[in-house]
Amino acid sequence: MIKSMTGFGKYVVQLPTKKITVEIKSLNSKSIDLNARMPSSYREKELEIRKVIANSLQRGKVDFNLYVEITGDETTTEVNETAVRQYMKQLRSIADGDDLRLMEMALRFPDAMKTDKDDIDEQEYEAIKKALEGALREINDFRLEEGTVLEKDFLERVDALKELLEQVLKMDPERSGTIRERLEKAVNDIKAEIDANRFEQELIYYLEKYDITEEKVRLANHLDYFQKTLKSDDSNGKKLGFISQEIGREINTIGSKANYAPMQQLVVQMKDELEKIKEQMLNVL
Structure with a gap:
């Protein structure tokens, strides 16, 4: 409530x-x-x-x-x-x-x-x-x-964020494969003798830097927590505001690590939904 x-x-x-x-x-x-x-x-x-x-x-x-x-x-x-x-x-x-x-x-x-x-x-x-x-x-x-109207709007936007996150999850394996292919092509274009084992180690290290597993899990948890807080007995506008900030951090991190245009487009849509939530959040007690 x-x-x-x-x-x-x-x-x-x-x-x-x-x-x-x-x-x-x-x-x-x-x-x-x-x-x-x-x-x-x-x-x-x-x-x-x-x-x-x-x-x-x-x-x-x-x-x-x-x-x-x-x-x-x-x-x-x-x-x-x-x-x-x-x-x-x-x-x-x-x-x-x-x-x-x-x-x-x-x-x-x-x-x-x-x-x-x-x-x-x-x-x-x-x-x-x-x-x-x-x-x-x-x-x-x-x-x-008025709060009931706001709550309905928040729930719809959180559902939209969850749907976008699902698309990110489905797209992630394709993204990782594309990044790997891009790196391998860049190395092959150099046309130099390389150590295959060392290259594989460096590739794994590089791919780990772009791994978004933790961000996806945290974002899903924050969205669930936001919905749970909406249903609490008291109006917690400030608390919801803090959760919104955490949601924003995870979305921004996913965007900075994506390195893949289709996923970055999803991140832009997520930011748009979150911005609308933050605008309405200013009116919550």
Whole structure:
């Protein structure tokens, strides 16, 4: 099972006089990179909220948005006139517009409303936590669905790599024979007296340098391990990335030792499949 780092979650809680909306969006990142946007009156809870999000999402570039909309009488909240005027002034410098339209836009920005309350109402904060939990459930479900799509793609590409490796295995005896013939012809063209036994020893030594038996075995093992890791209970994006690097090393070594055009063509195809795996790997949790 793997999860994508890409996802979106939204959850709404309706109170008697307020509507609380939490939105969470995430993209790929090497670590947790969280950007939180919320009204200033709720900032005292930011660290607690950040911890909950980080524990749930683990990795990713995350945008968290908390919106609180007043839907009834609210005697403790009023327009922050200074902030709204500043927003209107900045908007006017960017684009033309009548004051009413600019004010509507300015009221949507953070700190456009202010409250005289010193403490967050417990019932209100419980609603925020409920909305946060709901949004996290949604984004994790989204990540899991995206991960299923990625897993299918990975399995297809690993199968393609295994098929190419099978072709390499079938081609290897022909490759070895061709290399041997090429060396023997080169020696015969010299038209010089040679020691047959010594030549055979040197030929065996030379052919051993181009032997790819170990690389073929290791590559097959790495591909099996990649598939096994895909099926583990946890999403192991970093581990899969390390295995991909090892797969790449074996493919590169086979390519450098091939010394045979048809096999090098297969290596190019293997590199192409692996590159597509690595591109998608950036999105795996």
